[in-house]
Amino acid sequence: MLHGLIEREEGLKAAALRAADAGDWQGVASMAKELQAVYRAILASGAVPAPESARWEGLLERWTRLEAEAVRKAALGPARAAAAAKASAPEAVLRLSIETAPPAPAPAPVPVSGPAPAQACSPVPAAKSATGVTLADVKGLEAAKQAVMDALVNPVRHPDIYRTLKIKNGKGLLLYGPPGTGKTMFARAVAGELGLPFIYKKMSELKDKYVGESEKNVSRLFEEAQSHKRCVVFLDECESILRKRGNQKINVVEQFLAELDGFGTRRDVQLFLILATNRPWLIDSAVTRSGRIGLAVHVGLPDAETRRAIVSAALEGVPLAPDVDVESIVARTEGYSGAELHHGDGGGVCDEAAMEASRRWVKRREPLRPGDPEWNRVEEVTAADFETALEKVVPVSRKDPEIVRKNREFSLSNAAAGEDGDPEAD
Numbered sequence: 001m002l003h004g005l006i007e008r009e010e011g012l013k014a015a016a017l018r019a020a021d022a023g024d025w026q027g028v029a030s031m032a033k034e035l036q037a038v039y040r041a042i043l044a045s046g047a048v049p050a051p052e053s054a055r056w057e058g059l060l061e062r063w064t065r066l067e068a069e070a071v072r073k074a075a076l077g078p079a080r081a082a083a084a085a086k087a088s089a090p091e092a093v094l095r096l097s098i099e100t101a102p103p104a105p106a107p108a109p110v111p112v113s114g115p116a117p118a119q120a121c122s123p124v125p126a127a128k129s130a131t132g133v134t135l136a137d138v139k140g141l142e143a144a145k146q147a148v149m150d151a152l153v154n155p156v157r158h159p160d161i162y163r164t165l166k167i168k169n170g171k172g173l174l175l176y177g178p179p180g181t182g183k184t185m186f187a188r189a190v191a192g193e194l195g196l197p198f199i200y201k202k203m204s205e206l207k208d209k210y211v212g213e214s215e216k217n218v219s220r221l222f223e224e225a226q227s228h229k230r231c232v233v234f235l236d237e238c239e240s241i242l243r244k245r246g247n248q249k250i251n252v253v254e255q256f257l258a259e260l261d262g263f264g265t266r267r268d269v270q271l272f273l274i275l276a277t278n279r280p281w282l283i284d285s286a287v288t289r290s291g292r293i294g295l296a297v298h299v300g301l302p303d304a305e306t307r308r309a310i311v312s313a314a315l316e317g318v319p320l321a322p323d324v325d326v327e328s329i330v331a332r333t334e335g336y337s338g339a340e341l342h343h344g345d346g347g348g349v350c351d352e353a354a355m356e357a358s359r360r361w362v363k364r365r366e367p368l369r370p371g372d373p374e375w376n377r378v379e380e381v382t383a384a385d386f387e388t389a390l391e392k393v394v395p396v397s398r399k400d401p402e403i404v405r406k407n408r409e410f411s412l413s414n415a416a417a418g419e420d421g422d423p424e425a426d
């Protein structure tokens with residue numbers, strides 16, 4: 001339940017952000033109201049232990065304040081509201097968009113980069129998930145998972161091993177691949193594994209048409225992240241800001257690099273940076289050079305084994321007709337992303353097939369009265385339902401073959417350059 005509420009919170013914050021961007025203060029006020037309800041539900045759920053509840057209470061209080069502020073701006077009328085929006089948008093936009101899952105008890109800080117301190121190590125056990133997702137929820141993609149464990153999770157759990165073997169890590173990693181392959185889920189899982197707050201930011205939202213504002217937004221983002229001391233920072237759509245510069249200096253890229261170089265020097269701060277993109281070829285190579293975001297991991301379309309794992313997990317406990325053959329679904333879904341097989345929010349092949357069965361069940365039930373023996377007779381999902389679902393869900397490999405091909409080529413060229421394997425190659 002907590003996971004669902006946190007997801008809802010994320011959606012509402014994103015919507016509030018869009019509304020603030022558009023100067024729609026009425027919209028911000030209504031999202032703020034709904035967010036307060038979410039925070040109240042989180043606090044009432046009993047899933048948050050006492051020391052962590054202070055953070056949620058703080059957020060509740062912040063959004064109560066923001067609602068009042070938005071209502072006041074909405075009352076100013078369009079012209080003055082636009083001026084007010086311009087004056088306060090960066091503050092509102094940035095502070096609003098940072099998700100703060102309750103922090104887990106912090107182990108001794110171990111910098112992600114640079115030599116580790118010489119004190120005795122204290123291995124960190126698998127922490128209780130802060131985001132409700134762990135790497136076990138990410139099906140298949142074993143090589144990508146291993147890369148994430150090596151780069152982010154194990155250095156925290158086993159600092160002594162990394163110290164003894166003198167392994168240095170960069171300041172984070174880049175996940176790239178076509179849409180729906182599980183990059184965001186991976187990042188949430190890292191936060192879950194480490195029991196850390198998860199900060200989600202679309203880098204496209206840091207862009208500002210006013211000179212110098214994008215740089216300030218980048219700076220504020222790092223400032224806010226560092227105030228959490230230890231957290232996973234997920235920067236989605238990073239190509240929108242971190243584009244190749246050519247011979248030209250682009251200030252916002254420079255700003256990002258300066259922030260990146262800066263946070264590694266702070267011993268009291270441990271940020272786990274995960275960047276994600278569908279277009280890695282657009283990213284400035286200065287960002288991904290070693291010592292910075294040194295590792296790029298291809299999260300490609302799922303191979304047969306991964307598809308089997310996703311479909312099997314999705315169908316666990318679902319009533320299936322005897323004619324449903326998982327192996328045939330696996331064989332026929334080559335080129336489908338994980339999200340197109342099964343998505344937490346619906347819309348995948350397994351979700352659509354179940355929806356077909358639900359429609360039949362509802363139709364059969366409607367003329368009946370509760371208590372009728374037919375009322376509860378389970379409607380199984382059939383092979384024909386999967387046929388319909390397969391026709392309905394158009395895979396990314398058909399919708400956008402170019403993006404699949406280019407990600408693949410990027411991973412192969414990186415592998416050839418010795419920088420990155422193609423973990424998901426069949």
Ligand SMILES: Nc1ncnc2c1ncn2[C@@H]1O[C@H](COP(=O)(O)OP(=O)(O)OP(=O)(O)O)[C@@H](O)[C@H]1O
Pocket residue numbers: 137138139140141177178179180181182183184185186277278306310337338339340342343344345
């Ligand atoms: N390997 C996987 N295992 C389990 N579920 C998966 C996997 N890949 C995708 N999914 C499902 O698809 C959903 C969407 O995936 P996610 O948002 O992480 O994709 P993404 O790579 O971030 O996409 P985008 O590039 O569009 O942002 C997940 O929440 C999950 O339900």
Ligand SMILES: [Mg+2]
Pocket residue numbers: 183184185236276
């Ligand atoms: Mg994503």
